[in-house]
Amino acid sequence: MIVTTHEEWTDLFNSIKSESSSSDEKHVFIYACASDADSVCALRILERLFKNERVPHGWMAVTRYEEIEADFKKYYEEGGTALRTAILINCGAAEDVRELLHLDQRANVRVVIVDSHRPICHLNNLDSEEDNVIVFLDEDEGTCKADIPPWEDAAASSSDDEDGENDPPAKQRRLGALGGGGSPGSRSSPREERRKERAQAEAFREQYYAQGVSYGKPAACIMYDLAYHLGQENAHMLWLALVGLTDHLVHGRISGEKYLGYYLHYETYVSSAGHLDFQEEREVVDGEGATIRNNQITCRIMPQDDYRFGLLWEWNLYDAMLYSPYVAARLQTYTEKGRQMLDLLFAKLGIPLEEAQRSFAGEGYDMAPKYRHSLADKLAVHAPAFRMTDVAFKSFQLQDGLKRCVNAVDLVHAVTALLECGTRKGPVANFGDHVDKFWRAYSALSWGSDCDELRRGLDLAKKVQQALINDGGAVIQQKHYHNFKQFRIFDLSDHKMNSQHLVGHPMALHRLAAFFQEQHYQARGKRKPVILIGPRGGNDGRCLVIGYEATQRMRGNKLGTAFIEATERVRAQAWHDLFDTCIFEIKQEDVPRFKEELLRLANQLLA
Amino acid sequence: MFGKQAYELLQEVASVPADNLPPFNEEAFRSVIDEVHMQHERLTTVYNESRERHRQRQEEEGGDPEEAAAGWQGTEAEATELMVYHSAILRNKRLLFTYVKERAERIQELRWTHRTLPEHVKANLSPLEQQYFRQYDRLLNKYCRSGGQGVGLDLTADPTPPDDPYVQVRVLRDYADVVFSSGKVSLRRGKSHWLPSDEVHPLVMDGVLELVGGTGGS
Structure with missing residues (x-):
């Protein structure tokens, strides 16, 4: 079943809540995809919702279906009776989950999917209240429920004896798209008509899968919308949703216009609910007991124009530009000539190289404010000559008093780096240790108690950017x-x-x-x-x-x-x-x- | 020195650990009150004398004595003397109040932690304090009883309720499936669970689970 409206979302959440409290097995388990920052954000929002409602829950980071399957086999016994719910974040929508997790033998388990992978497998699109696979979909993203081919009746397909292949798995079906459409017959008998209908449905499906793979609304944004309609949203959730959205932008999963649409949508929330102040309670010695002291705004989300050179705010301007794929693709900064071009650009911007190599927004010997403030205007004038026309874009920043602030883009880089990069000593592409990496990323996103993981993530992200351009540049040159x-x-x-x-x-x-x-x-x-x-x-x-x-x-x-x-x-x-x-x-x-x-x-x- | 006695009286209570009480020092208590009376006497005499002097001065100058009675106009030295007596009285009063309040609070606290008064404390109470304890005891019992106005819960059982009955834990190593009051949970390395805090405590001690902080925000 695919749920598209807000009422359906909140109904689903409330029914999970009430089922959990009446069942013997109260635990709702979440499987979160361990490969992108969006999943971590969505997980954190969902967790907060469950905590608010006192629903016992647990989660686990997964990188492949095998892991979910193995855990399912162990944890959800076949033929159990207690009603239970499992939630998949950023995985599952594109697959036939029913088959994959053997849900036929586990009628008591309901699987809820919050996934940005598209296309949604049509086998999950069954229009029935009793269906135990439920997929979240926001139709605003451009895909409508009607666009997805329906799961056809099993009875209808088995009655058609000529068609041998009964419900082939999704992978094969996708391959069917390659073979070219079927040729429907022209004679008309009741059976022929049914076949014709089936052929049409087949063609529709092929066309659907032939669109190729794309991405829908970020899972974190869907979770935020759910929280919003439950009336439990807070500024932290909003920030996480924005990070999830930025993750999709940074990794090219969302088009520019679409991003702007979401940006404008969330900007209204930011201006109305963007303060993250905790009300500070303090005992006052000679007064009337405890009073609430809340006289200054300490922490808030701000709309902020950011540049396409990631990590600028945590780095210096020179390195951020040198090691950004955006600039490197245009100026070839991995070559000597490219570096000269970059120097030339700095000359045009009127920023001494020495200044540019100072940290952009750090404390101590950072770049002189006059250069920093004029950067946006100067770039707008001179960058187009260097083929950098869209050098700035709208983004968000989280400010925590005067102590620190971080941009959504930088946070995405940091979290992704934490999710992916192990130590040099460890195995390089080992997927087994993803749990620890996921935990690091998870704690980096908890503002306030991140155990310095965020700082480490930012440092790691800089190294990744450098490596990307150095190694990538070498590949191009060779x-x-x-x-x-x-x-x-x-x-x-x-x-x-x-x-x-x-x-x-x-x-x-x-x-x-x-x-x-x-x-x-x-x-x-x-x-x-x-x-x-x-x-x-x-x-x-x-x-x-x-x-x-x-x-x-x-x-x-x-x-x-x-x-x-x-x-x-x-x-x-x-x-x-x-x-x-x-x-x-x-x-x-x-x-x-x-x-x-x-x-x-x-x-x-x-x- | 003004207020010294009262200060020493308070020190008596403060130097004793919180679950104990020194005997009610009736003698010192009375003598502080005497001190206050003495100060009050002095205050009134100084005031009256000053008024008298002022009136005489007015008469000598041939002014209208009726007019002078409307307000008091003393010299600076007289005003200072009055102020010293006045604040000394206030301070003594305050110290005595604190003495009584601190004792009453300790008696209340003992009701919450020990339910009854230990014998060595009981001997040290004044009759009024004993009466206070009996009445407080009756009130609290009534509140904890079920029915009518009661909550039906022994609130003294756990005087500091936990912030949250549930805690988030991270599983540090593979462990067997454990049945909690919220259902069966498989503890495998790297998973996170949100479990009843009193039930996970032994497992945290064993090093199977680790508490995840981060109560702030989401």
């Missing part, structure tokens, strides 16, 4: 890519990166792929999908493969389908069980064959 008509392949499977422990993770590779695409676009004026085969991971010899296509044109990413097809045709050893179809792992030995097959498929696919 021409480690193949340029084809439809796409470009960067094969780094036997390439040694200097800071693989920082870059060799899905989100970082994602940004790297985006950087390659942007660089190519700036150099050649053409935007081609990028397929990035990451460096070989630690011990198991697997390579991460990322398919990246900019979402600017509001088209889905179709590379995922091609990946599955290609690996199946060459029988490569591959693991498609990450939550994103455009990211998967493949054995290093199979990489050459996989590439060949992909090329063969390309004409058919990406026409």
